[in-house]
Structure formats: structure tokens, C-alpha cells
Amino acid sequence: MEGFGVNFAFWTLSAVTLGAAGGVVVSRNLLHAVLFLILAFIGVAGFFVLLSAEFIAMAQVIIYVGAISVLVLFAVLLTPRAGRDNGETAMALPALLLAIAVATVFIFVVNDTNWTTVAKSPELATAELGTALLSTWVLPFELASVLLTAALVGAIMLVRSREEEAEDALA
Amino acid sequence: MDGIDIVGPQVAVLGGAGLILLVDALFPQQRKLLPYIALVALAASALWTTSWVSRDEYGAAFDGTLMLDKYAVFFYYLFAGITATVVLASIDWVDREGRGQGEYYALVLTTCSGLMFLSASRDLITIFVSLELSSIPQYILAGWGKDQRSSEAGLKYLLLGAVASSLLLYGMALLYGFSGSTLLPEIATAIRDGGEANRSLLILASVLLIAGFGFKMAIVPFQMWVPDVYQGAPTPVAAFLSVGSKAAAFAVITRVFMEGLAPKFLSDDWSMIFAVIAAVSMTVGNVMAIVQTDIKRMLGYSSVAQAGTFLIGLAAISAGGADEFTLGASGVLLFLAAYAFTNLGAFIAIIAISQKLGSDQIKDYAGMWRRSPLLTLALGICLVSLTGIPPTVGFWGKMYIFNAGIHADLAWLVVIGVLNSVVSGYYYLSVARQMFLGDPESEEPVGASPALMLALTAATAGVLVFGVIPMPLIDAARDAVATLAIG
Numbered sequence: 001m002e003g004f005g006v007n008f009a010f011w012t013l014s015a016v017t018l019g020a021a022g023g024v025v026v027s028r029n030l031l032h033a034v035l036f037l038i039l040a041f042i043g044v045a046g047f048f049v050l051l052s053a054e055f056i057a058m059a060q061v062i063i064y065v066g067a068i069s070v071l072v073l074f075a076v077l078l079t080p081r082a083g084r085d086n087g088e089t090a091m092a093l094p095a096l097l098l099a100i101a102v103a104t105v106f107i108f109v110v111n112d113t114n115w116t117t118v119a120k121s122p123e124l125a126t127a128e129l130g131t132a133l134l135s136t137w138v139l140p141f142e143l144a145s146v147l148l149t150a151a152l153v154g155a156i157m158l159v160r161s162r163e164e165e166a167e168d169a170l171a
Numbered sequence: 172m173d174g175i176d177i178v179g180p181q182v183a184v185l186g187g188a189g190l191i192l193l194v195d196a197l198f199p200q201q202r203k204l205l206p207y208i209a210l211v212a213l214a215a216s217a218l219w220t221t222s223w224v225s226r227d228e229y230g231a232a233f234d235g236t237l238m239l240d241k242y243a244v245f246f247y248y249l250f251a252g253i254t255a256t257v258v259l260a261s262i263d264w265v266d267r268e269g270r271g272q273g274e275y276y277a278l279v280l281t282t283c284s285g286l287m288f289l290s291a292s293r294d295l296i297t298i299f300v301s302l303e304l305s306s307i308p309q310y311i312l313a314g315w316g317k318d319q320r321s322s323e324a325g326l327k328y329l330l331l332g333a334v335a336s337s338l339l340l341y342g343m344a345l346l347y348g349f350s351g352s353t354l355l356p357e358i359a360t361a362i363r364d365g366g367e368a369n370r371s372l373l374i375l376a377s378v379l380l381i382a383g384f385g386f387k388m389a390i391v392p393f394q395m396w397v398p399d400v401y402q403g404a405p406t407p408v409a410a411f412l413s414v415g416s417k418a419a420a421f422a423v424i425t426r427v428f429m430e431g432l433a434p435k436f437l438s439d440d441w442s443m444i445f446a447v448i449a450a451v452s453m454t455v456g457n458v459m460a461i462v463q464t465d466i467k468r469m470l471g472y473s474s475v476a477q478a479g480t481f482l483i484g485l486a487a488i489s490a491g492g493a494d495e496f497t498l499g500a501s502g503v504l505l506f507l508a509a510y511a512f513t514n515l516g517a518f519i520a521i522i523a524i525s526q527k528l529g530s531d532q533i534k535d536y537a538g539m540w541r542r543s544p545l546l547t548l549a550l551g552i553c554l555v556s557l558t559g560i561p562p563t564v565g566f567w568g569k570m571y572i573f574n575a576g577i578h579a580d581l582a583w584l585v586v587i588g589v590l591n592s593v594v595s596g597y598y599y600l601s602v603a604r605q606m607f608l609g610d611p612e613s614e615e616p617v618g619a620s621p622a623l624m625l626a627l628t629a630a631t632a633g634v635l636v637f638g639v640i641p642m643p644l645i646d647a648a649r650d651a652v653a654t655l656a657i658g
Contacts (some may be wrong), residue, residue, distance in 0.1 A: 109371045146281065
């Protein structure tokens, strides 16, 4: 990670990501918060590109920026009665202090640690990623699919109305 | 050992879950069969585990991400037993609720497979996915009732669980960043080689891991969800949470800290953290339990206090030598098994009684002895065991763990533990006093269905049999712990 271009990109991305994350918390309108969240996701994708992990960057954009953000937007739009107000809360000041404390601890620890770094960024070929997922990490990979199935079954159960369930019980 | 054989017990359980969903969809008239399919699947899972034990085929699998040792086998049996008891205890409630019967049992079985994977995984990624596999179905089950209380329970459990998971991930990311590996043995090697210079990072990672798992263990200060979720969730689900996910969290945290973070300079630090949390959890849990009027809330706070007692065993681990380690960790396992029998028994008795009463208030339990001698006797035995009085299995669990604490020079903690046991005796036994000596509001007998009676008999028999003959259980716990590789 040398050179002006990389440094410039790093600091710009950091500013954008942190600024957007702050915007999520500060913005009063829930829709604005979601839009800031999308910006923060894009910033994180930028970091992955900077680390030569293009595939993960793309996955980040497709899954987080694409799918998850749209889901959040839909959730906001489909709950009209809940209001769009991000709301004031008495906990704002304690939360801010806590966040500052946590950030301080993390910055201290990150500076205090001798990180093992590699001189050259590894070639993270997509093919190798696929091989790893289906060899060493095949177990968590498959477990994730079981997990999604269970979540799907549960989600259907939770959103079904009483009437639908009554019909189902008669069948 | 290869292919499906390695994950056989979990595949049996998950296969059962799939079969249940299919039968429920294709043959809706045969819904009565569903819980029995679940029981058969659990029995098949236990049989599969037994077949390993008889073949003596232990070892790592999937490039080391899964570890089949006696430790995992101990928990496989424990979780199969717990889940079978919960299924039996659910039959009445699910029948009455009428909806989503297949989904309910399928999710219970999915949780069980997640718990099993959790006790066997030796890799941070697998641990995390297994934890979610066991948690997400439980979030749904907690909100199953769909009334306001149950929805609140489900939502609270989900939101706080998500925060805990994110803390856990943070800790795991730090460990990975430091060691360059997610496998516990490799993390242990990295810590031995260069850990001392990076102590601040390792302590922060330990704290985050404790926080993440602490949510599932229900220790202070991660206990806020406990009373509300226990009270709001359907009672069989509350029983499942209080025993299953707690046991799995202790199983995994013991393995992670023993196999991954055990070097002396580090274990001294986290053992101190555990000791302090143990003292606070026991005290807060017990003091809050005294003032409860709802028996499910009382058991919720009491489970926080019990979790504090488990932590004495974890705190004792780092005292040094292999002996103290075995003593501390096997104390945790023994007490987990004891607690599983006892707490399940107590919850099942409560399910039966509150079905009839329609109330969970302790004052309504007055004079229950005259209305239902069997249920009262079983609940009484379980309360005695929770206090830790012989001849019940709870006594051996507590004694073993206190013994480990004394060997580890944690006398102050053991004193706090004993004092807390006395306090807990007050509220456990005052419920028993109400039931045996109080005046009943009506003489109408309180019965229980055969399934409930079977589950209750099994749990209470475990409490008494292992209370009189504890050696098989103690030996199993010691053998299980002896196979952990100390990192």
C-alpha cells in the first residue's frame, strides 16, 4: 500500500464511509438514514477493491447495496403507520459517550498491536475462493443453507395472519 | 471416517426436521405423528453417536473445522436428551395452539443440530454459523405465541442477540487479524509465538468473545433479556432456551478458551474476568429472583445465578497444571448435565400446573400438594436440586465446581458461591413451602398428560439417580474434558 494514489483513495474512502455511517445515526428521516447506509456499504466495497479483493467487493455491492438495502427500504415503505421519524431519545448522550469510549479502546489496541502484514497483496482468484468454500469450509457453507431454510420457514410462520392459519388448520 | 458419517448425528436430526415438514404438508391428517417423528430422529441421532463411541473413531474432520472427540460426544448425548424432553413437553401446548405444528418441531430440531455443531466445531467460522443456526430458530420460537408478551420476547431476543453476535464477530475478527487463521489450534500457536507482545489485542478479543457468548449464557451484564423472554416465550421454548442454548454456549466457550486462548499470561487475565462476572452474576441473579412473584421470571433470574456458578469452573481453569484444568472444566460439564435434568424437570412441572391454573403466579401454587401430589413432589425435588442439597444431582454439580474453585485458590469466589446458594435456598424452598404447606384455593386436582408425565419422570429420575450414584456422570465429564487439546 504505497503511493499517493492509494493513500488518497484510502483517506477519501474512510471519510466517505465514516461520514455516511455518522449520517445514518444523525439523520432524522428514516429514508435518509437508509440512503446513508447504502453509501457506507459502497465505501466498504471500495476498501475491498483497495485490498485487491475484487470479487468480495462485487459481492458487497450486489448483496448489501443491492439486496439488503432494497429490503430495508421496502420494510420502511411497507410500514406506513410506524412513521418515518428516526426519533429523539434520552439515550443519545450516553450512547455518544459509549461510542467514543469504544472507539478510543479500539484505536489504542489497533496501534498497540504488531500486525502481521504481507509485503505483496495475495492474488485472490475467484476460483480459489470457490475451491476453499467447497473444500475446507464446506461445512459452514452447507450449514448456512440449512440456516436460510430455517429462517425462511420461521419468517413465513411469523407473518401469516390468524385467518390464513385457521384455513390451514381446517385443510 | 468420511462423508456423511462424520456429521451423522446432525444429519439424522436435520433429516427428521425435513421429514416433519414434508409429512405436515402432504398428510395434514397425520399431524399427531409429528412429535414422534422428531423423537425417532433424535433417537437415531443418539444411536449414531453410540456407533462412533463403539467404533472408537475420534478425530478431526473437514480440514480441522470439526472435532469429533469425547467432549463433542458428551454434548451430542446431552442435546439429544434435552431436545427429546422438550419435544415431549411441547406436545400439549402445540396441539392446543393448533397452528404451525410441523414448523414448530422442525425448528426445534434445527436448533438441536446447531447446538450439536456448536459443541464440536473448532474453527471460528464454523462456530459462528453454528451459533446462528441454533439462535435464529430460537428467536422465531420465542415469538411463536404471537400475543403481545410472546412477540415482545421474540423481538427482544432477536435484537439483543444480533448485538451479541456482532460483538462476537468483532472479537473473532481481531483474533483472525492477529493470527491469520480461524482454526483454534493455529490461533493457539500464534499466541504462544507472539502473543505476549500483543496482550492488549488478545484481552480485547477475549472480552468481546465473552460478551458474545455471555448473551447466550445469560450472565450479568448480558442478562437483560432473560426474565422477559422466559416469561413471554411459550414455556417449552423457555425451557429449551434455559437449558439448551446455555449448555451450548458453555460448551463452545470452554473449547475456545482452552484450545485457543490458554497460554498462561493470557488465561490469568480472562480467568479474572470470569471470576468477577461469576460473583456479580450469582449475586444479581439471586437478589432479583427473591422479589419475583411470577415463577417463570423467578426461574429466569435463577438461571442467571446458576450461570454465575458455572463461571466459577471456567475461572478455575487457568490456575495452572492439567489437574486444575480438568477439575474446572469437568465441573462445568457435570454441572451442565445436572442443571439440564433439574431445570427441565422444573419447567415441565410448571407447564403442567400452569396449563390447569392458567397462571404463573407463585401464590397460586399454594397447597398444590393436595391437588397434585406427583407434580408437586417432582417440582419439589427439582427445587431442592437447584439449591444444591443432597441427595440430588445438583449437589454434586455445585460441590464439584466449588472444589475446583478451592483448588484454584479462588476461595473468596467459593465463599460468595456458597452464600449465594443459601440465598437461593430461600426462594426455591419458599416455593416448595407454599406448595406443601399452603392452603389451596380449590381442591380440584391438577393432572398432566402422559407425554408430560413421561418427560417429567425422565428428568426427575435423572436428578435422583445421578444424585445417589454420581460416578458415571462424573467419569463421563472427566473423560470428555480429557480429550480437549490444551492450546
